[in-house]
Amino acid sequence: MVIYTAFSDSELTAMLKNGEDGVYKEIYNRYWDKLYYIAHRILKSQEATEEVVQDVFVLLWKKRRILEIQSLPVYLAAMVRYEVYRHVAKDKKDKVNEMAYQTTLTDFASIDTDLENKLLLEIVENLSNQLPEKCRLVFQYVKLEDRALADVAEELNISKKTAEAHLTKALKTIRGNMGDVMHLLF
Helix, strand or coil: CCCHHHCCHHHHHHHHCCCCHHHHHHHHHHHHHHHHHHHHHHHCCHHHHHHHHHHHHHHHHHCCCCCCCCCHHHHHHHHHHHHHHHHHHHHHHHHHHHHHHHHHHHHHHHHHHHHHHHHHHHHHHHHHCCCCHHHHHHHHHHHHCCCCHHHHHHHCCCCHHHHHHHHHHHHHHHHHHHHHHHHHHC
16 A cells, blocks of 8 residues: 655656546645635635635646646646636626626516506507597596696586596596406406
């Protein structure tokens, strides 16, 4: 049984190229904490730091046969820095994509709301067109064009009380028919 803790970094690096499992475990145990510290200073997140350090060790194992390592601690520290930069860039890109997605959702919600409002307005206009003429005019001027009831009464040459009565009748009729239309629609 080989005791890898007795080997120097250069010897471990040479043996790593041969794919010795025990060598990899020794490098992992020897440098995990140091690499974690380097990554955590920048990332400030335990989860992200662990992910980055783990990625470094996976990459080390995958490329073990082609790596030319002069100094193992320097090489691993450089790998961590580059992996941190990649992680930060990916995280930034993800946040930009998330913001774009949220904006798209908001736009769709806005479009959906606009369509619903237009549909409701069209339904109300159609229902108001079925009212008697004076009743329809009072309703459309007051509710759809947002004009004052007194001005509408004066323009139609009717008393304010009559205009109020027409408006009340229109609202009652439209509300009653609105339930039927909404039930059929939805």
